[in-house]
Amino acid sequence: MPPIPGSGLAKGLAVTLRTMTKRTVTAQYPDVQPELPPRTRGVIGLFEENCTVCMLCARECPDWCIYIDSHKETVPPAAPGGRERSRNVLDRFAIDFALCMYCGICIEVCPFDALFWSPEFEYAETDIHELTHERDKLRDWMWTVPEPPALDPGSEEPKEFAAARKTADKLRAAEEAEARQAAEARQAAEDQAAEGRAAEGRGADEDRGTEGRPGPGSDRGGQA
Amino acid sequence: MNDVLDVALRLLIVFVVFLVAPLVVGQTEHKVMAHMQGRLGPMYAGGFHGWAQLVADGVKFAQKEDIVPAAADRRVFQLAPAVALLPYLLVLVVIPVGPGDGAVGQVVDAGIFFVLAVMGIGVLGSLMAGWASANKYSLLGGLRSAAQLLAYELPMLLAAASVAMAAGTVSLTGILDAFEWWWLPWQIIGALVFFVAGLAELQRPPFDMPVADSEIIFGAYTEYTGLRFALFLLSEYAGIVVLCGLTTVLFLGGWHGPFGADGLGWVWTLLKAAVLAFVVIWLRVTYPRLREDQLQKLAWTTLIPLALAQIALTGIVKVAIN
Numbered sequence: 001m002p003p004i005p006g007s008g009l010a011k012g013l014a015v016t017l018r019t020m021t022k023r024t025v026t027a028q029y030p031d032v033q034p035e036l037p038p039r040t041r042g043v044i045g046l047f048e049e050n051c052t053v054c055m056l057c058a059r060e061c062p063d064w065c066i067y068i069d070s071h072k073e074t075v076p077p078a079a080p081g082g083r084e085r086s087r088n089v090l091d092r093f094a095i096d097f098a099l100c101m102y103c104g105i106c107i108e109v110c111p112f113d114a115l116f117w118s119p120e121f122e123y124a125e126t127d128i129h130e131l132t133h134e135r136d137k138l139r140d141w142m143w144t145v146p147e148p149p150a151l152d153p154g155s156e157e158p159k160e161f162a163a164a165r166k167t168a169d170k171l172r173a174a175e176e177a178e179a180r181q182a183a184e185a186r187q188a189a190e191d192q193a194a195e196g197r198a199a200e201g202r203g204a205d206e207d208r209g210t211e212g213r214p215g216p217g218s219d220r221g222g223q224a
Numbered sequence: 225m226n227d228v229l230d231v232a233l234r235l236l237i238v239f240v241v242f243l244v245a246p247l248v249v250g251q252t253e254h255k256v257m258a259h260m261q262g263r264l265g266p267m268y269a270g271g272f273h274g275w276a277q278l279v280a281d282g283v284k285f286a287q288k289e290d291i292v293p294a295a296a297d298r299r300v301f302q303l304a305p306a307v308a309l310l311p312y313l314l315v316l317v318v319i320p321v322g323p324g325d326g327a328v329g330q331v332v333d334a335g336i337f338f339v340l341a342v343m344g345i346g347v348l349g350s351l352m353a354g355w356a357s358a359n360k361y362s363l364l365g366g367l368r369s370a371a372q373l374l375a376y377e378l379p380m381l382l383a384a385a386s387v388a389m390a391a392g393t394v395s396l397t398g399i400l401d402a403f404e405w406w407w408l409p410w411q412i413i414g415a416l417v418f419f420v421a422g423l424a425e426l427q428r429p430p431f432d433m434p435v436a437d438s439e440i441i442f443g444a445y446t447e448y449t450g451l452r453f454a455l456f457l458l459s460e461y462a463g464i465v466v467l468c469g470l471t472t473v474l475f476l477g478g479w480h481g482p483f484g485a486d487g488l489g490w491v492w493t494l495l496k497a498a499v500l501a502f503v504v505i506w507l508r509v510t511y512p513r514l515r516e517d518q519l520q521k522l523a524w525t526t527l528i529p530l531a532l533a534q535i536a537l538t539g540i541v542k543v544a545i546n
Contacts, residue, residue: 012510016260026264 246461288450308349335396354444365443382531
């Protein structure tokens with residue numbers, strides 16, 4: 001059936017009228033903050049404690065926008081007679097966001113999880129030189145990094161969980177051993193007291209202290 | 225003394241309506257157009273949903289430099305906005321809003337004749353602007369305005385003549401007094417022709433070929449800036465008010481309504497005119513601009529035959545009734 005002449009005109013009017021009754025799509029940005037998806041690439045935040053100054057990020061950066069300065073410090077040996085350890089101390093960590101192309105390679109290559117994407121995006125400056133942001137600013141952005149999205153149901157457990165559980169198991173085992181020891185000690189003391197009451201006079205409080213308590217596991221859990 | 229006061233009051237009211245109504249239409253257009261396009265439109269000026277946007281625009285226009293091109297015909301160039309705007313003010317004086325002499329600025333016996341003649345002058349403003357600007361785009365725009373005026377004045381006149389025939393008078397109040405509800409279906413073709421031709425005469429989209437910005441910048445108004453440009457814009461919106469008012473009075477029965485015709489007649493007039501103004505905006509949002517040849521074709525091959533058919537129908541029915 002051929003279309004009725006002028007039906008196209010009516011259809012056009014219907015489209016605009018229908019659009020008028022729908023909600024607008026305008027984002028009222030400065031008044032209302034946008035809801036950004038969790039993996040938004042806004043800016044790069046630095047978690048300094050995890051940085052070992054390995055320079056991988058600076059070397060992998062395609063446009064060389066990461067500046068890192070560091071110096072070496074020696075730490076006294078852990079055990080007496082041991083060798084002095086040396087460790088890198090971060091002096092400067094800066095990213096020039098005038099050059100950064102938000103490829104995220106630095107974040108991908110960081111082996112110690114010191115760099116993160118933050119959804120923060122309001123860091124415009126009036127001078128291009130001020131777009132080189134130093135470590136304090138990068139650290140501030142770290143606090144706006146959202147929690148990582150939840151894993152899919154049925155997915156493999158992350159390594160961190162296994163490590164943390166191992167530590168927790170060790171801790172619990174140690175606590176149980178301690179409790180058992182304490183219970184044994186109390187039992188022994190009671191026995192002795194009973195004996196003492198029976199013997200009348202011979203009494204010596206032998207309070208066996210708990211020692212050799214195994215410390216918490218040395219596995220690096222959590223962030224590592 | 226009392227007469228003077230009466231005249232002054234009437235003129236003052238008409239003048240205030242002339243200044244306020246186009247701004248209301250303009251603001252409605254801002255908002256309606258925005259929402260039809262999924263936007264919000266102005267939201268800041270004045271605080272509440274940008275109600276003062278056009279006031280802010282007016283302030284901006286007033287601050288701008290008044291420029292007259294070196295090669296322009298100074299006098300004509302400066303006079304053109306007034307010529308474009310004032311006819312609509314004059315037309316507004318004779319449009320009856322409610323029943324009786326109290327609700328019209330001035331009763332003119334040759335109402336339709338006066339209204340159509342004066343409205344035709346408005347287009348003269350764009351012609352003057354186009355010619356005096358010494359700019360090829362302005363000239364092209366002006367000539368397109370002239371061609372459009374020639375093409376669309378005829379169907380408009382014929383459609384209005386049909387109503388005059390039906391009522392047996394050319395007085396606007398007389399037409400309203402003679403109005404019966406069944407004129408609505410009887411004159412519907414004439415109403416459509418009148419409305420479409422009026423849109424074209426106002427150079428409103430989709431008939432805005434004379435100001436087609438993608439081809440000739442802004443047509444006859446290319447060289448204008450500041451307050452004079454604002455006057456041209458104002459004349460466009462005043463034109464919408466006048467066209468909607470006229471269509472209401474001629475074809476939709478003006479202050480006649482299903483109820484409340486005694487005290488609230490003017491509400492009916494305003495309501496009908498407002499709905500028509502909404503349709504004007506709606507058409508602008510919906511349809512793309514007609515090409516120049518399509519524009520002429522629509523007038524000469526569609527609207528004029530339709531208007532003539534309407535006149536024939538009016539004549540037949542009129543004779544049959546008598």
